[in-house]
Amino acid sequence: MRGVLHMMGINHMKLIRAQGLDMSINDKEEIMKSTEKELVDYINWQFSK
Secondary structure (H helix, E strand, O other): OHHHHHHOOOOOOOOOOOOOOOOOOOOHHHHHHHHHHHHHHHHHHHHOO
């Protein structure tokens, strides 16, 4: 996957893990909120450079 993205000019990537989405006992809403917050924080950090 990284090779294809690199060929498209996308060289810098951040892996965000949203673990537990397939398990019925996990709070999927909370997992999605924390993952979204991590993504927004990373994007803001990249643009603040």
